[in-house]
Amino acid sequence: MVSSFHVYVMEIKVENNSTSPDQQRKLANKKLGFKLLWVVAGSIAFAIALVPLYNVLCTLTGLNGKTKTTASEISNTKVDESRWVTVQFTSSVMPGLGWNFYPKQTSIKLHPGQVETVLFEAKNITSQVVAGQAVPSVTPGVASIYFKKIECFCFMRQELQPGETKVMPLRFFVSPELPSDVSEMTLSYAFFSADKP
Amino acid sequence: MSTTTVAHHDEHADHPTGIMRWLTTTNHKDIGTMYLTFSLIMFLVGGCMILGIRAELFEPGLQLMNPDFFNQLIGVHALIMIFAALMPAATGFANWMIPLQIGAPDMALPRLNNWGFWLLPPSAILLTLPFTLALFGIGDGALATGWTFYPPLSVQGGIGVDFAIFAVHLLGISSVLGSINIIVTLFNMRAPGMTLMKMPLFAWGWLITAFLLIATIPVLAGAVTMLLTDRHFGTHFFDAAGGGDPIMFQHLFWFFGHPEVYILLLPVWGFIPQILQTFSRKPMYGYKAQVYAFWGIGALSVVVWAHHFFTAGLPVPALLYFMYSTMAISLPLAVLFFCWIKTMWKGSMSFETPMLFTVGWIILFGIGGLTGLVLADVAADAQYHNSYFVVAHFHYTLFAGGIMGIMAGVYYWLPKMTGHMYSEKLGKTHFWLTAISFNMTFIPQFFLGLAGMPRRIPDYALQFAEFNMISSISAFVLGLSQLLFVYIIITCVRGGKKATDQVWEGAEGLEWTLPSPPPYHSFTEQPVIK
Numbered sequence: 146m147v148s149s150f151h152v153y154v155m156e157i158k159v160e161n162n163s164t165s166p167d168q169q170r171k172l173a174n175k176k177l178g179f180k181l182l183w184v185v186a187g188s189i190a191f192a193i194a195l196v197p198l199y200n201v202l203c204t205l206t207g208l209n210g211k212t213k214t215t216a217s218e219i220s221n222t223k224v225d226e227s228r229w230v231t232v233q234f235t236s237s238v239m240p241g242l243g244w245n246f247y248p249k250q251t252s253i254k255l256h257p258g259q260v261e262t263v264l265f266e267a268k269n270i271t272s273q274v275v276a277g278q279a280v281p282s283v284t285p286g287v288a289s290i291y292f293k294k295i296e297c298f299c300f301m302r303q304e305l306q307p308g309e310t311k312v313m314p315l316r317f318f319v320s321p322e323l324p325s326d327v328s329e330m331t332l333s334y335a336f337f338s339a340d341k342p
Numbered sequence: 343m344s345t346t347t348v349a350h351h352d353e354h355a356d357h358p359t360g361i362m363r364w365l366t367t368t369n370h371k372d373i374g375t376m377y378l379t380f381s382l383i384m385f386l387v388g389g390c391m392i393l394g395i396r397a398e399l400f401e402p403g404l405q406l407m408n409p410d411f412f413n414q415l416i417g418v419h420a421l422i423m424i425f426a427a428l429m430p431a432a433t434g435f436a437n438w439m440i441p442l443q444i445g446a447p448d449m450a451l452p453r454l455n456n457w458g459f460w461l462l463p464p465s466a467i468l469l470t471l472p473f474t475l476a477l478f479g480i481g482d483g484a485l486a487t488g489w490t491f492y493p494p495l496s497v498q499g500g501i502g503v504d505f506a507i508f509a510v511h512l513l514g515i516s517s518v519l520g521s522i523n524i525i526v527t528l529f530n531m532r533a534p535g536m537t538l539m540k541m542p543l544f545a546w547g548w549l550i551t552a553f554l555l556i557a558t559i560p561v562l563a564g565a566v567t568m569l570l571t572d573r574h575f576g577t578h579f580f581d582a583a584g585g586g587d588p589i590m591f592q593h594l595f596w597f598f599g600h601p602e603v604y605i606l607l608l609p610v611w612g613f614i615p616q617i618l619q620t621f622s623r624k625p626m627y628g629y630k631a632q633v634y635a636f637w638g639i640g641a642l643s644v645v646v647w648a649h650h651f652f653t654a655g656l657p658v659p660a661l662l663y664f665m666y667s668t669m670a671i672s673l674p675l676a677v678l679f680f681c682w683i684k685t686m687w688k689g690s691m692s693f694e695t696p697m698l699f700t701v702g703w704i705i706l707f708g709i710g711g712l713t714g715l716v717l718a719d720v721a722a723d724a725q726y727h728n729s730y731f732v733v734a735h736f737h738y739t740l741f742a743g744g745i746m747g748i749m750a751g752v753y754y755w756l757p758k759m760t761g762h763m764y765s766e767k768l769g770k771t772h773f774w775l776t777a778i779s780f781n782m783t784f785i786p787q788f789f790l791g792l793a794g795m796p797r798r799i800p801d802y803a804l805q806f807a808e809f810n811m812i813s814s815i816s817a818f819v820l821g822l823s824q825l826l827f828v829y830i831i832i833t834c835v836r837g838g839k840k841a842t843d844q845v846w847e848g849a850e851g852l853e854w855t856l857p858s859p860p861p862y863h864s865f866t867e868q869p870v871i872k
Contacts, residue, residue: 174450174526181522181556188557192564192594196579199590239583280582286657337583 205290212281216300217293224258225321232292232319233331234263242338243271244305249312257321265298265313265334269305276304278339281332288330291320302339357862365460368452369862370437375759376459377434378752381427382828384466385745388422389821391415396817399810402802412800413486414502418469420489421506424606425513426466428740431748432609433458433520436548438759439613440524442853442860443542445533445869450526458519465512472502488798490595491565493580493588497572504573507566514559521552528552533852535871539633542851543626546633547612550640551605558598558605558644565594589654596647604643606740608636610747611678614700616851617754618682621697622689623848628681635674635681642671652723661720668718675711679704694846695769699750702777703742710738713788728798731791734784741780749776749827756831757845761859762838768830775823782816 232255234248249264269275279299283289294300298313305311319330357363357372367373394415398406407415437455441448449455472484485506487496496503528549532541541549568579569591578584580591611632619626626632648656648664656664682704691697713735717723726732749772757763786809795806802810841858856864 170530174530177526177529178451178454178522181525184556185518185522185560188560189564192561195561195594195597196568196590199587199593203587278583284655286655335582339583 212283212289212292212294216295216297223321224256226256228257228325229254229328230257230319230323231329233329234265235331235333236265237333237335239335239337242277242336243275244269244277244336246277246334246336248334255319257319257323260295260316260318262314262316265315266310267303267305267313267336268310269307272307274304274306276302276339277336278302279334279336281334284331284333285327288323288327291323291327292330292332293318293320299334366456368448368456370441370449370452370455371759371860371862373449373455373459374434374437374439377430377437377462380459380462380466381431381434382831384422384426384430386824386828387466387470388419388427389824391419391422393818393821395419396814398800399802400814401811402804402807404801407800409800410486411483413488413798414473414484416798417485417488417506418473421469421485421509422466423740424489424602425510426462426469428606428744428748429513429517430462431745432548432551432606433517435544435609435613435748435751435755436520436524439755439853440527440545440548441531442856442864443545443851444528444531444536445852445865445871446527446531447863447866447868449523450531451523454519455523458516458523461512461516461519465509465516468505468509468512472500472505475501490599491569491591492595493569493572493591496569497580504570507570510566511563514563517555517559521555524548524552525556533865533868533871539630540871542612543615543629543632544609544612546636547608547610550636551608554601554605554608554640554643558601561594562598565591565598568594589651592651592654593647596650597644599650600647601640601643603739604639606744607747608640610703610744610751611636613751613754614703614747615682615685617696617700617750618685619850620754620846620848621694621700622686622691624685624689625850626681627684627687628677631677632681635677638674639671642667642674646671649718649723652720653727665718665720669715672711672715679708690848692847694753695764695766695773696750696754698770698773699746699753702773703746703750706738706742706746706777706780710735710740710743713738726791728796729791730787730795730797733797734787734791737784737787741784746776746780752831754846755853756834757841758853758856758858758860760835760838761841761857762834762836763841763845764830764834764838768826772823772826772830775826776820779816779820779823783813783820786810786813786816 231252233252234250236246236248238244238246245266245268247266249266253261253263255261267277281294281297281299283292294315294317296314296316298315303311303313357369358366364372364376367376392415394407395412398404398412437449440446470484472481475481476483481501483500484502485491485496485499486502487499491503491506528541528545568577571577572579572581572586578586580586580588582588615626615629615632646664646668648660649668652661652664686701693701713731717726717732717735753764753769790806790809790813793806793809795802843857844854845858846854852865852869853860855869
């Protein structure tokens with residue numbers, strides 16, 4: 146595109162010598178046409194920029210239930226004993242991964258700020274070494290940024306030997322800043338195959 | 343050019359004949375004719391596809407096709423009707439009528455114009471080729487995801503998805519080129535004295551459409567390109583396992599997809615008031631208000647996209663925002679409806695075919711708009727989402743609001759373009775057949791949706807049988823009626839009563855000052871507007 150633009154610039158210089166109104170108009174048309182191409186370029190750039198923007202927005206606000214993929218520090222350990230929060234756990238295994246995977250307990254009741262550990266169990270039911278990656282999601286989405294994981298099997302990919310069973314811990318707390326209208330949240334793990342096909 | 347032929351210059355224009363004329367033409371009328379012809383052909387192709395669907399849905403159970411082929415027909419039907427039938431029809435009118443309406447000798451960038459058109463046939467072939475390839479055992483048919491390409495299905499799909507992605511790229515380039523051409527024409531080529539606020543409303547509708555197109559089509563192109571790299575080059579834009587997000591595709595797609603609705607409708611809203619004033623024999627009411635309403639709708643259309651996936655799990659504040667902003671669009675639209683009705687008010691109305699289509703259009707498009715308000719309600723949408731109610735709603739806006747509007751335009755301008763009057767009797771028959779069978783096709787679908795029948799499903803529960811049967815029979819009547827439309831156009835092109843320059847008694851505007859048909863090169867001397 147750069148080179149063709151260059152050619153046009155050269156043409157424009159040549160045509161500048163003639164001043165018939167018809168040619169002047171052609172020139173003006175070409176100029177405006179190229180200016181409009183910048184609008185097109187701008188919206189292509191906008192589409193590409195939306196990808197990182199969307200991810201930043203989701204992590205900042207917790208829209209879409211995205212949680213952080215790295216460990217949180219236990220910074221605010223003050224336990225708010227005046228209220229209870231119920232956290233439910235669900236799990237699913239995506240197609241292409243030959244595992245059984247389920248939480249050892251379906252829900253837990255705790256105070257905001259209180260650190261808890263829950264266990265998940267995965268079993269490789271195939272006869273090969275298989276790697277998987279768990280992707281968490283919290284519902285309602287607004288609660289996801291208040292769900293703090295200290296230690297999680299989802300921070301890295303997990304590899305299971307044929308027939309191996311692994312019990313994996315999740316250590317977490319719910320931040321006391323959790324909005325007061327949220328008393329229940331669901332943490333869902335989807336295990337994906339992490340092997341290169 | 344010999345000076346002795348000057349007098350006959352227009353009749354024996356300096357262009358090649360035969361196929362080379364059409365391949366190499368830079369004349370806005372030739373290119374407009376090609377766009378309109380292409381659009382009509384693709385309208386019939388897309389129509390045949392949906393008749394296949396309606397035949398399968400005639401009764402419960404799987405009779406004619408497997409579910410995969412059913413899904414392919416649904417997706418390709420939508421892509422063809424939107425990108426290859428409605429958009430080229432509007433672009434065809436723009437090519438034919440904008441230079442005539444603003445007193446320009448031609449479009450501003452004629453060679454770009456030719457290129458814009460000739461990208462369309464290859465992309466239509468790309469879209470439909472996988473059907474043929476599947477017959478020879480190559481691939482598993484066309485895109486089977488619906489026209490929206492949602493991942494993860496589109497990431498898992500067969501070669502049909504790749505074909506559709508490239509087709510969308512070509513169609514996108516074609517639309518962007520066409521839009522740039524129209525904007526430049528409208529800014530630089532207006533007759534002396536024609537200010538922007540003196541432009542015919544059709545030109546205004548197209549100006550805003552063109553800006554929407556160049557702002558949103560690249561976003562669609564970007565989104566499907568990410569899909570392509572997800573499919574073949576190991577990226578994870580939309581793959582949750584790799585840290586991507588399938589919902590992000592919906593945001594990108596509908597950031598284009600919602601303005602697209604107005605891209606299809608704005609040109610129609612442009613010429614509908616012109617038809618109304620012609621057959622009401624009084625000037626249109628509220629020209630300025632309509633221009634400002636166009637701007638308002640254009641601006642709102644790019645900030646309401648998420649109402650297409652209210653059920654995807656958006657947070658409540660976002661739901662509220664998208665609900666209220668969507669409903670806000672009905673305000674400028676109400677201005678338009680008011681102006682249309684007020685234009686007819688106390689006019690000396692007559693009901694030739696274009697006017698019949700226009701009045702029918704106002705009513706049917708009104709139903710489409712009101713059912714859209716129902717869908718915009720977040721609480722109600724949870725029930726209606728992905729049901730036949732949605733299908734009926736957008737066919738009221740896009741078949742009635744889009745295609746029947748285009749038909750009004752065809753009947754209005756056909757005598758000007760061909761120089762012959764079409765058969766008024768057949769035209770009116772076509773209108774009544776279309777209007778009645780259209781309603782009979784889609785009213786039952788509202789009820790089916792309310793009763794819970796999901797869209798894009800080849801089989802259904804027994805209690806939906808009667809409504810589906812009515813809908814299918816009416817769809818076939820609707821489809822066959824369009825053969826009459828084709829017949830009317832062909833006979834009108836071939837001959838018929840000679841049309842006068844003004845054609846319609848109440849017609850006003852520069853295009854009606856030219857002979858019918860206009861000479862190959864018109865307005866080489868630009869008229870001066872006072």
